Amino acid sequence: MRLENLRLLHFRNYEQVSIPLGHNITIFYGDNAQGKTNLLEGIHTAARGFSFRTRHEEELPSFGAEEWAAELQYRDRYGSSRLLVKRYPVRGRMKKENLLNGNPVTPREQYGLVNLVLFTPDDLQLVKGDPALRRKFLDMEIAQVSPVYYDLLAQYNRVLQQRNRFLKQCRDREKLEEAQLLVWDGALAQLAAGILDHRLQALSGILQAARQVYDGITGTQEALTLSYVQKRGDGEETVRENPGPGAWEGFYREQLRLRHRLDYLRGYTSLGPHRDDLEIFHEGRPLRAYGSQGQQRTAALALKLSELEFIRSVREEYPVLLLDDVLSELDQHRREKLLGFINGTVQTFLTVNDRHLAPVDGDVAAYRVREGRLEETP
Numbered sequence: 001m002r003l004e005n006l007r008l009l010h011f012r013n014y015e016q017v018s019i020p021l022g023h024n025i026t027i028f029y030g031d032n033a034q035g036k037t038n039l040l041e042g043i044h045t046a047a048r049g050f051s052f053r054t055r056h057e058e059e060l061p062s063f064g065a066e067e068w069a070a071e072l073q074y075r076d077r078y079g080s081s082r083l084l085v086k087r088y089p090v091r092g093r094m095k096k097e098n099l100l101n102g103n104p105v106t107p108r109e110q111y112g113l114v115n116l117v118l119f120t121p122d123d124l125q126l127v128k129g130d131p132a133l134r135r136k137f138l139d140m141e142i143a144q145v146s147p148v149y150y151d152l153l154a155q156y157n158r159v160l161q162q163r164n165r166f167l168k169q170c171r172d173r174e175k176l177e178e179a180q181l182l183v184w185d186g187a188l189a190q191l192a193a194g195i196l197d198h199r200l201q202a203l204s205g206i207l208q209a210a211r212q213v214y215d216g217i218t219g220t221q222e223a224l225t226l227s228y229v230q231k232r233g234d235g236e237e238t239v240r241e242n243p244g245p246g247a248w249e250g251f252y253r254e255q256l257r258l259r260h261r262l263d264y265l266r267g268y269t270s271l272g273p274h275r276d277d278l279e280i281f282h283e284g285r286p287l288r289a290y291g292s293q294g295q296q297r298t299a300a301l302a303l304k305l306s307e308l309e310f311i312r313s314v315r316e317e318y319p320v321l322l323l324d325d326v327l328s329e330l331d332q333h334r335r336e337k338l339l340g341f342i343n344g345t346v347q348t349f350l351t352v353n354d355r356h357l358a359p360v361d362g363d364v365a366a367y368r369v370r371e372g373r374l375e376e377t378p
């Protein structure tokens with residue numbers, strides 16, 4: 001997968017820009033608040049159809065503008081293509097179009113077209129931070145290579161919202177309507193089972209890839225392990241086996257039913273993939289509790305880089321890597337490992353304050369970014 005060109009129109013602090021992206025590594029460097037991240041956001045928005053920084057698309061047009069567009073030219077093993085995402089006013093309303101080579105694409109179709117791995121300083125919190133970060137990590141990784149998983153997640157979230165809404169209605173009426181709740185349980189159980197099965201299947205590939213990086217940085221051997229933890233509302237359980245979606249569906253039906261009262265009192269669904277977590281261990285000890293900050297960051301780095309191998313193993317080509325402001329957060333040893341790992345294998349776009357923090361050579365382009373203008377430098 002190679003990105004070839006990015007065009008932005010009235011996007012953030014770019015009035016109009018066209019940037020050739022064909023190099024192995026492209027570095028956007030400069031002072032704070034100049035527009036470096038806006039460029040990665042532009043790539044992401046054109047590729048995926050949405051920003052990674054905000055859900056509020058009214059923030060994207062340049063100040064004073066209403067319409068904006070982001071266009072990406074890329075090449076994969078099927079040839080060259082063009083993705084265009086634009087939003088503009090029509091009769092007082094905003095209209096958004098997502099086009100692949102001029103033809104409309106749905107968000108689902110678009111999601112897997114350009115495989116991207118995005119790494120931001122927030123991801124360095126992957127080990128210690130909120131469980132939602134680790135769920136998002138898993139979900140984004142799997143959904144990119146599996147449209148089935150993408151659908152399961154979308155449907156699950158919809159049914160979960162409906163079940164939660166129903167629980168709140170019951171609470172407001174002070175009456176638990178079990179028969180209706182069982183109907184929601186059935187719909188949710190089937191989707192939850194599919195999600196859990198996909199996650200557990202993906203996990204061993206992710207671990208294998210993450211270990212290569214982790215061992216390479218720490219000089220250990222298979223020190224990193226992962227376990228999948230089911231939060232069950234009234235406790236938690238490590239999942240050690242995967243009996244398959246049929247068995248999980250039965251499990252969820254039963255366990256959701258047993259939690260009717262608890263869920264009614266709380267007004268939300270206390271069991272399911274939306275509550276689960278990943279526990280990350282170094283030599284058998286949870287890194288979250290016992291790891292040094294360095295170990296935690298190394299594991300986070302290894303897990304993020306595992307996405308590259310995981311996607312390649314399924315898609316047979318590397319995704320593109322977007323590194324937003326991560327280099328300055330890593331010490332020299334980890335920085336060198338990271339750059340050594342990507343250099344020459346993965347097309348990478350990175351932002352950094354100081355050009356010297358990215359001492360890469362080969363097929364590299366560097367741009368100094370100043371107030372939404374780019375200047376190519378050696």
Ligand SMILES: Nc1ncnc2c1ncn2[C@@H]1O[C@H](COP(=O)(O)OP(=O)(O)OP(=O)(O)O)[C@@H](O)[C@H]1O
Pocket residue numbers: 011012013014030031032033034035036037038039059060061062063325351353369
């Ligand atoms: N919709 C918009 N229109 C015009 N300018 C915008 C818009 N949204 C953000 N900006 C400007 O973009 C700049 C921030 O850009 P960006 O987040 O890319 O910074 P950066 O160069 O990555 O900085 P840092 O190194 O601090 O992360 C700010 O000057 C901000 O005012």
